[in-house]
Amino acid sequence: MNSSEDLYRANSIRVLSRIIDATMLGAIERYLKQAIVDKNSLVSSSALVSGILLYKISPEVVRRWVNEVTEGVSSQHEMVQYHALSLLYQIKAHDKLAVSKLVTQLSKSPMRSPLAVCLLIRYMSKILHDDISATNARAAYQFLESSLRHRSDMVMYEAARAICNLPGVEMNDLSPAINVLQMFLTSVKPALKFGTMRTLSEVAAKYPMSILKCNSDMEVLISDPNRSIATLAITTLLKTGSEGSVDRLMKQISSFMNEIADEFKIVVVKAIRQLCLKYPLKHRVLVGFLATFLREEGGFEFKKAITDCIVELMTAIPETKEMSLFHLCDFIEDCEFTALSTQILSLVGELGPSTSAPARYIRFIYNRVILENAAVRAAAVPALAKFAARLPSLRPSIRVLIKRSLLDEDDEVRDRATVALTLLGDNDGEDEAGADALVEGGHGAEETKGDGPATAGPPLGKPTTAHLLLEALPMSFSSLEKAVKAYHQHMPATAGQPLVLSSLPVVEEVAVPTGIVAKGAGKDGRSGSASAAEVAPDDPAEHVYKVPELERLGRVFRSATPVELTESETEYVVRCVKHIMDGYVVLDFTISNTIEEQMLRNVTVEVEQSDPDLYEVEASVALPELKCGDTGHAYVVLKLAEGNAAEPAAFSCELKFQALDVDPATGLLEGDEDEEGFEEEYPLEQLNIATADFMAKVSLGDFRRGWEQMGAEAEVLEKFALGFKRLQEAVAAVEDFLGMQTCDGTGSVAAGKKEHALHLCGIFVGNVPVLVRAQLNVDPQAGCILKIAVRSNQPDVSRMVADCIQ
Amino acid sequence: MALELLPQVKAVLILDEDGGRVSCKYHDRKEFPNLGAEAMFEHKLFRKTKSVHAPTEADVVLLDDVVAVFRSGLDVHLYVVGSTDENELILTAVLDALHETLLILLRGQIDRRTLLDNLALVLLSIDELVDAGKILEIDPSAIANRVLMRGADARGPQSSDVNFPQAIASVREEFIKRMGN
Numbered sequence: 003m004n005s006s007e008d009l010y011r012a013n014s015i016r017v018l019s020r021i022i023d024a025t026m027l028g029a030i031e032r033y034l035k036q037a038i039v040d041k042n043s044l045v046s047s048s049a050l051v052s053g054i055l056l057y058k059i060s061p062e063v064v065r066r067w068v069n070e071v072t073e074g075v076s077s078q079h080e081m082v083q084y085h086a087l088s089l090l091y092q093i094k095a096h097d098k099l100a101v102s103k104l105v106t107q108l109s110k111s112p113m114r115s116p117l118a119v120c121l122l123i124r125y126m127s128k129i130l131h132d133d134i135s136a137t138n139a140r141a142a143y144q145f146l147e148s149s150l151r152h153r154s155d156m157v158m159y160e161a162a163r164a165i166c167n168l169p170g171v172e173m174n175d176l177s178p179a180i181n182v183l184q185m186f187l188t189s190v191k192p193a194l195k196f197g198t199m200r201t202l203s204e205v206a207a208k209y210p211m212s213i214l215k216c217n218s219d220m221e222v223l224i225s226d227p228n229r230s231i232a233t234l235a236i237t238t239l240l241k242t243g244s245e246g247s248v249d250r251l252m253k254q255i256s257s258f259m260n261e262i263a264d265e266f267k268i269v270v271v272k273a274i275r276q277l278c279l280k281y282p283l284k285h286r287v288l289v290g291f292l293a294t295f296l297r298e299e300g301g302f303e304f305k306k307a308i309t310d311c312i313v314e315l316m317t318a319i320p321e322t323k324e325m326s327l328f329h330l331c332d333f334i335e336d337c338e339f340t341a342l343s344t345q346i347l348s349l350v351g352e353l354g355p356s357t358s359a360p361a362r363y364i365r366f367i368y369n370r371v372i373l374e375n376a377a378v379r380a381a382a383v384p385a386l387a388k389f390a391a392r393l394p395s396l397r398p399s400i401r402v403l404i405k406r407s408l409l410d411e412d413d414e415v416r417d418r419a420t421v422a423l424t425l426l427g428d429n430d431g432e433d434e435a436g437a438d439a440l441v442e443g444g445h446g447a448e449e450t451k452g453d454g455p456a457t458a459g460p461p462l463g464k465p466t467t468a469h470l471l472l473e474a475l476p477m478s479f480s481s482l483e484k485a486v487k488a489y490h491q492h493m494p495a496t497a498g499q500p501l502v503l504s505s506l507p508v509v510e511e512v513a514v515p516t517g518i519v520a521k522g523a524g525k526d527g528r529s530g531s532a533s534a535a536e537v538a539p540d541d542p543a544e545h546v547y548k549v550p551e552l553e554r555l556g557r558v559f560r561s562a563t564p565v566e567l568t569e570s571e572t573e574y575v576v577r578c579v580k581h582i583m584d585g586y587v588v589l590d591f592t593i594s595n596t597i598e599e600q601m602l603r604n605v606t607v608e609v610e611q612s613d614p615d616l617y618e619v620e621a622s623v624a625l626p627e628l629k630c631g632d633t634g635h636a637y638v639v640l641k642l643a644e645g646n647a648a649e650p651a652a653f654s655c656e657l658k659f660q661a662l663d664v665d666p667a668t669g670l671l672e673g674d675e676d677e678e679g680f681e682e683e684y685p686l687e688q689l690n691i692a693t694a695d696f697m698a699k700v701s702l703g704d705f706r707r708g709w710e711q712m713g714a715e716a717e718v719l720e721k722f723a724l725g726f727k728r729l730q731e732a733v734a735a736v737e738d739f740l741g742m743q744t745c746d747g748t749g750s751v752a753a754g755k756k757e758h759a760l761h762l763c764g765i766f767v768g769n770v771p772v773l774v775r776a777q778l779n780v781d782p783q784a785g786c787i788l789k790i791a792v793r794s795n796q797p798d799v800s801r802m803v804a805d806c807i808q
Numbered sequence: 809m810a811l812e813l814l815p816q817v818k819a820v821l822i823l824d825e826d827g828g829r830v831s832c833k834y835h836d837r838k839e840f841p842n843l844g845a846e847a848m849f850e851h852k853l854f855r856k857t858k859s860v861h862a863p864t865e866a867d868v869v870l871l872d873d874v875v876a877v878f879r880s881g882l883d884v885h886l887y888v889v890g891s892t893d894e895n896e897l898i899l900t901a902v903l904d905a906l907h908e909t910l911l912i913l914l915r916g917q918i919d920r921r922t923l924l925d926n927l928a929l930v931l932l933s934i935d936e937l938v939d940a941g942k943i944l945e946i947d948p949s950a951i952a953n954r955v956l957m958r959g960a961d962a963r964g965p966q967s968s969d970v971n972f973p974q975a976i977a978s979v980r981e982e983f984i985k986r987m988g989n
Contacts, residue, residue, distance in 0.1 A: 009954060044954065054942060081944070085942075117943065117946075120815070121813070128813060159896075163895070190865065192867045193868040196870075
């Protein structure tokens, strides 16, 4: 790399930077620094790009080059400028003030390289994203705006995109960017049109009104030869379209749908769903449109997207229900996808009986029994049974139909038919009300099949003790599966009890992070599965069952999220998990030792409570030995005092142990093996037990029905004033106080609303289901008013839950 | 973190008219961890673009979570692949640079046969264009000169500038220098 030939020098730098390690870097650092300021552009670019690579290996060395790199930013050569800017930013990225200074300074002196300007725009918009209220925000915006008039398309597009993506951008600030984008729409370059369309479609999602003026240009693009552009144009138009233009758009789309690939069709279907939710009056046209697609050729994903969309519209817009059901029935007449057929059949069974002419659906369903494969037949039988159960007038004829399935060649179909018939038969003589109290035919069968002989399930053959047929399971299948597994693992704790739904361990719903709104459809699926894999948590109470002293306490009802009792960088790090059991609370202290010269023996945590009447320290399990770097558990068992259901309490905690000196090099004890060590105490932060700790976040199925069934006998009404200015904050705080699961999507507040109704449910320790309705009103002057109604089947539990609000 | 803002090229590909590889260079090991993932991506990419002929202007396609811009030669397609939120025009600039460079190096012939015959030049051009996903140079004549080892800059080929007496002079100089040793 000391050759006089520029090319040799440049190439040797590039190669060296790939193979060198941190220790060798010092030897050539001098040459690299020289190379950065070399007058040849290739040499200096190579050195700068190598710098970006080397930054990962040893940032402190690269940081020393900052003067040379800064010189590079003002270089003659475009690429050198670009590379120097990116390296300089990387060096300074951790220091916000320096970055902001650098960017502001550079934005004043125009740079020659379009790439470098693009980069500068990105840095600028990053600063604005992090802190929109920065003092120099206005100047930053002006720089972006002036970049809209740059001579290079690349820069203009980058600037327009940056402006459109600014958080909370004003209409006025947006319009110059939209003007530029509108101009780009008529460009001949497909890449430019594509990029522009993509940006516009993102803007349309947030500010549909701002791009109305582009509509005519976008309509031209529907016939663009590039299908990606055409699809983007359509979906954007669907977002911005007014109610009047819907019909015209639909005509245009139907001519175009045949030409595009399935994944684009899915995008269009999703856009139509949005449109339909926006203009419910147009549902006839739009649902009809979706139904036409359902009849046309298409893969599983596409058909599934349409069915999901129709089903969603059915719940959102009740008027579409009957029409949509018919479309779906039409579809399963000729449907090659078993999964969709079964889904639709169970839906028809659910909704069909409550329509105006339920008898019409029987033919559709029975056709499936005659024509389809075993899985679909098995789904059709319970659907028929549901009609029979709900509609006494049809019962005799349906029984005849189901009887034919008794001789089916598939055992599942036969089983389901038998179950259905037994139930229907026994209830034949009873009155109308009795018909509702039928055994859960379909679900019962699935349950016994899925869980094997271990689950006896609800007693099937005895209609007198039957579960309600038309009720859904009280929990989802996945939580049922988890619960049964948990039950299995800790058999000894519950040995001898019959397995019924209510004795299953409570499985808390893990909030799956919905993730960032994925950019492509493919990404969506992937991130979904990835997060599902991450979430699969191990049971936090796992190790509690392994401690012999704790075994007799029974099963853990729920485990609270860990609480840190020390700062994370102290000598001993302690965190506590509260395991709630029936009548007991086990405090599970996770202790780690970070001192190399010490080994801890006989580690206990001593807790002292503020109010000794509430809890009684029953036992304490010590951790026998803790070496450096290890983590261990110590336990304290608290017994709830008589008459204390779940009162909040505060505990002061102290770590007690014997410290022994250890030789850090060998890890062996310095003294004798049986040396006593010196007693030590280490104060920890205070630990609180709140009533919310006793509440499991579980959703209990249909909230409204649950609410009505529960009745007002044990209802508690309260009114509170809270000190929140924003509705969303107040909602989050109420959720937090109560520790309950939100239902019906009431956890999120529409922007700009003044009031909000929140539905919460959960299970209190001792398997007491609790439902809460909260009405929140926010007044800018008075703060937040909360009206809360708590229902459960025990008045004192309701009272306690209501008292959780602070 | 700081690197996320830097324009990144995930891959530069050249595929023939049956979707077979002529030359492939992947820079993003997260997205394309192994040969299988690469082959699957190429297959998908090719299926979506084979019917489009884009000889003069770069066309663009959105594929899962990447954006690919591409241009067609006689019987080959050139692709530059970036992430979905990349500026398409930057990718296009890279693609155009590759296309121009190959035109210079292969004297206007971009077809499968010529590319394979001059594979060394093709591979070197791609290496000079993008280094570890970072754009190194987008000036076609500069890249061409570097590939041919004629000099680091965009100046025209030096050999043609040198006339006969100058050449004699430089040879003599060199000769004397060596005699001196």
